[in-house]
Amino acid sequence: MNVFLWGVLPYAAFALLLAGLVWRHRYDRFGWTTRSSQVYESKLLNIASPVFHYGILFVLAGHLIGLFVPASWTRSIGISEHAYHLFSLYGGTVSGVLAVAGIAVLVYRRRTNAPVFRATTANDKLMYVLLLGALLLGMIAKLSDTSGNGYDYRSTIAPWARSLFTLNPRTDLMEGVPVLYHVHAVVGMVLIALVPYTRLVHMFSAPLQYLTRPYVVYRSRDPRQLGPRPDRRGWERAGS
Secondary structure (H helix, E strand, O other): OHHHHHHHHHHHHHHHHHHHHHHHHHHOHHHOOOOOOOOOOOHHHHHHHHHHHHHHHHHHHHHHHHHHOOHHHHHHOOOOHHHHHHHHHHHHHHHHHHHHHHHHHHHHHHHHOHHHHHOOOHHHHHHHHHHHHHHHHHHHHHHOOOOOOOOOHHHOHHHHHHHHHHOOOOHHHHOOOOHHHHHHHHHHHHHHHHHHHOHHHHHHOOOHHHHOOOOOOOOOOOHHHOOOOOOOOOOOOOOO
16 A cells, blocks of 8 residues: 555556646647636635635645755755744645635635536535645644654655656655645645646646737727718629
8 A cells, every 4th residue: 555655646646637638638628717607706706716826826836845845955055944844834824724715715605606506516526625625634734743843744755756756756755654644645646636627727727828929009099080980892892
């Protein structure tokens, strides 16, 4: 089970992610969307959506730094382990609270607004459960041991995560990891595998063409000509 969870499941999740993105782009390009329900309700959405998106972006940034920036790098620029722990604890907690609060309001909006609720699929419900589960498990694991520098995941989980990219996963590093971190990691990998098959696929969309497209020029009409437009020649035959 140790080999399966930490040596097989990560690659299976990544393979499902890539395969799902390719399949969705080829066969469901018009479904590559958030399926926005703003037309039904916008007041709560305009509050909850930015809160959730900023929170989840900070959470992802924290995971990238924690897993893929070695402790030796932060020490080399003068950041002590205690200072890093405090930043990780408070920054991660605030980010997690923002993301959870955003999801809570979004779920409340879907449950209390009839048109939005009717537009909610079983796929959406599963996505919300996994998102909330991953966030809450991560926060509980982080807050469960605040003594000293907390659990030193940068000496176990982080090296394991980096070893996946060398195709030589160090599964032995995960044997002594607390159970909460185990469950958090498994839920996170399942969520990664399901991203292409849910509305979360929109995270891989970016309107990059807007950076290079020509400007759209708008010209106003002469105020003296704002009356009815004159009739123009259409498809009638010349001379008729």
